[in-house]
Amino acid sequence: MAEFDGFLPGPRLSRRLLLRSTAVAAGALTLAATVPAPRSSWPDGEGVRIAFLGFTGMTVLDLVGPWQVLRIADGTARLHVLAADSGLIRSDSAMGVEATATLAGTPGADVIVVAGAANPFPALRDRRNIDWLREHGPKARYLTSVCTGSLLLAEAGLLNGVPATTHWAFREELAARGAHLSTERVVRHGNVITAAGVSAGMDMALHLAAALWGQEAAMRAQALIEYAPEPPFAAGHPEQLPPALGAALRESMRTHVAKARHGQPHGL
Amino acid sequence: MAEFDGFLPGPRLSRRLLLRSTAVAAGALTLAATVPAPRSSWPDGEGVRIAFLGFTGMTVLDLVGPWQVLRIADGTARLHVLAADSGLIRSDSAMGVEATATLAGTPGADVIVVAGAANPFPALRDRRNIDWLREHGPKARYLTSVCTGSLLLAEAGLLNGVPATTHWAFREELAARGAHLSTERVVRHGNVITAAGVSAGMDMALHLAAALWGQEAAMRAQALIEYAPEPPFAAGHPEQLPPALGAALRESMRTHVAKARHGQPHGL
Numbered sequence: 234m235a236e237f238d239g240f241l242p243g244p245r246l247s248r249r250l251l252l253r254s255t256a257v258a259a260g261a262l263t264l265a266a267t268v269p270a271p272r273s274s275w276p277d278g279e280g281v282r283i284a285f286l287g288f289t290g291m292t293v294l295d296l297v298g299p300w301q302v303l304r305i306a307d308g309t310a311r312l313h314v315l316a317a318d319s320g321l322i323r324s325d326s327a328m329g330v331e332a333t334a335t336l337a338g339t340p341g342a343d344v345i346v347v348a349g350a351a352n353p354f355p356a357l358r359d360r361r362n363i364d365w366l367r368e369h370g371p372k373a374r375y376l377t378s379v380c381t382g383s384l385l386l387a388e389a390g391l392l393n394g395v396p397a398t399t400h401w402a403f404r405e406e407l408a409a410r411g412a413h414l415s416t417e418r419v420v421r422h423g424n425v426i427t428a429a430g431v432s433a434g435m436d437m438a439l440h441l442a443a444a445l446w447g448q449e450a451a452m453r454a455q456a457l458i459e460y461a462p463e464p465p466f467a468a469g470h471p472e473q474l475p476p477a478l479g480a481a482l483r484e485s486m487r488t489h490v491a492k493a494r495h496g497q498p499h500g501l
Numbered sequence: 502m503a504e505f506d507g508f509l510p511g512p513r514l515s516r517r518l519l520l521r522s523t524a525v526a527a528g529a530l531t532l533a534a535t536v537p538a539p540r541s542s543w544p545d546g547e548g549v550r551i552a553f554l555g556f557t558g559m560t561v562l563d564l565v566g567p568w569q570v571l572r573i574a575d576g577t578a579r580l581h582v583l584a585a586d587s588g589l590i591r592s593d594s595a596m597g598v599e600a601t602a603t604l605a606g607t608p609g610a611d612v613i614v615v616a617g618a619a620n621p622f623p624a625l626r627d628r629r630n631i632d633w634l635r636e637h638g639p640k641a642r643y644l645t646s647v648c649t650g651s652l653l654l655a656e657a658g659l660l661n662g663v664p665a666t667t668h669w670a671f672r673e674e675l676a677a678r679g680a681h682l683s684t685e686r687v688v689r690h691g692n693v694i695t696a697a698g699v700s701a702g703m704d705m706a707l708h709l710a711a712a713l714w715g716q717e718a719a720m721r722a723q724a725l726i727e728y729a730p731e732p733p734f735a736a737g738h739p740e741q742l743p744p745a746l747g748a749a750l751r752e753s754m755r756t757h758v759a760k761a762r763h764g765q766p767h768g769l
Contacts, residue, residue, distance in 0.1 A: 294726065297561055312595065326568065328572075380727075400727060418727075430725070436731050436732055451734065452746065456739050456741070457699075457750075459698030459738065460736075462703075462730035463687065463704050464729075466719065469727055469730075479724075482724060
């Protein structure tokens with residue numbers, strides 16, 4: 234079994250790293266048919282420690298998009314999917330993703346990537362998420378988010394007056410938590426990089442990869458995932474939709490957010 | 502907990518569907534902290550049955566990109582992550598994703614989405630994948646793939662003479678298996694839709710969503726995942742990279758593919 238790391242061009246990969254990658258791949262094969270116990274600490278190595286903060290109800294592409302970009306961009310990076318609880322993280326589209334460590338068992342990280350959710354309010358009310366971010370966020374080299382993940386950063390007091398973005402349906406929620414609202418797709422302010430809704434996480438991760446490992450590493454990762462997008466429609470924002478459809482979508486999202494905020498399950 | 506399905510505009514969601522969605526969400530909450538046993542059959546309902554074929558070493562974004570698009574595009578769709586073995590699917594970037602059913606336990610599907618891998622050769626040699634595709638592929642309403650997933654379709658004899666695409670590094674491998682090689686990002690030929698590398702799966706899924714549920718459903722999904730890409734670099738293909746970097750990447754991938762084909766672990 235190969236990892237994309239395995240075929241990055243030469244100079245970045247020492248023999249030691251190549252050997253380590255092989256060991257990792259062999260371990261992954263052994264684990265394939267079982268659910269491993271969450272690791273409580275970072276894998277050995279000197280690479281950047283990147284913590285992906287997930288939670289029940291997260292949007293799976295928020296997490297997987299940046300994960301894929303960052304994992305390919307540098308073979309030495311050490312990645313964890315963190316969650317308050319161990320086991321599978323059940324996403325808001327029902328897919329289950331493995332949490333590799335719990336928040337309580339994991340010290341800080343060099344880079345934090347916070348996923349979002351169609352309904353972020355339960356995660357916002359879970360103090361384990363917010364307390365972990367409040368403790369470890371200020372010590373991270375980069376603090377990043379995708380979609381409504383920026384609401385968690387803001388709830389932890391990390392975006393006060395900081396220019397930041399989020400999913401278009403949650404802009405007021407972000408502003409209400411003290412951020413300086415931006416409507417850009419990716420917003421960098423110092424070491425804080427936030428992304429708009431769901432798919433914007435890949436764009437964010439390419440910016441982040443360039444910051445961490447240089448532009449060449451980011452460009453190589455982009456070519457390896459063949460990220461030369463050709464969406465069939467100009468429909469990436471409600472204002473690009475046919476007017477009636479755009480208005481209906483905005484309205485249904487307003488209703489959804491209002492109800493979700495007040496704890497009504499499923500936005501009904 | 503809300504799912505994106507929960508806030509799609511009115512007319513598509515009957516009261517019955519809304520109630521069903523609520524039940525699904527409640528079930529997901531219950532399962533959140535445990536690893537459920539794979540389901541052996543499709544969830545009840547009349548929606549389109551979409552099978553995502555995964556395997557050890559798959560590229561996780563190949564599967565998650567289309568999953569996210571299709572799950573949001575229609576709240577009635579019934580989605581399975583299938584794999585030859587039950588339990589977690591260990592991807593080529595180490596992330597673990599839950600298989601919800603095994604190939605052996607699952608009858609055909611209306612739509613099949615085959616994920617790819619940095620090293621697809623072990624999956625190509627696993628007859629369980631190929632036999633399942635050979636049996637159920639011809640009966641599917643749509644037969645689709647992402648990245649090197651098209652090699653599996655071709656290996657199963659489903660792309661003989663059919664225009665199809667794959668990751669840029671694996672084009673010769675696809676042609677060698679009988680497909681009519683295309684270098685387009687998304688190629689549709691009748692009911693067969695194939696996508697280029699990794700991130701192209703989202704573009705493919707939007708085409709597929711439009712075919713299944715109409716253009717409005719696809720556009721709404723696109724707006725909900727805010728897919729208005731802004732990659733920071735023009736680097737989606739090797740030919741867009743600075744020449745030396747592009748040449749090095751092509752060369753390392755040629756070496757990787759040659760070694761992987763001959764079963765050397767990890768392309769080393």
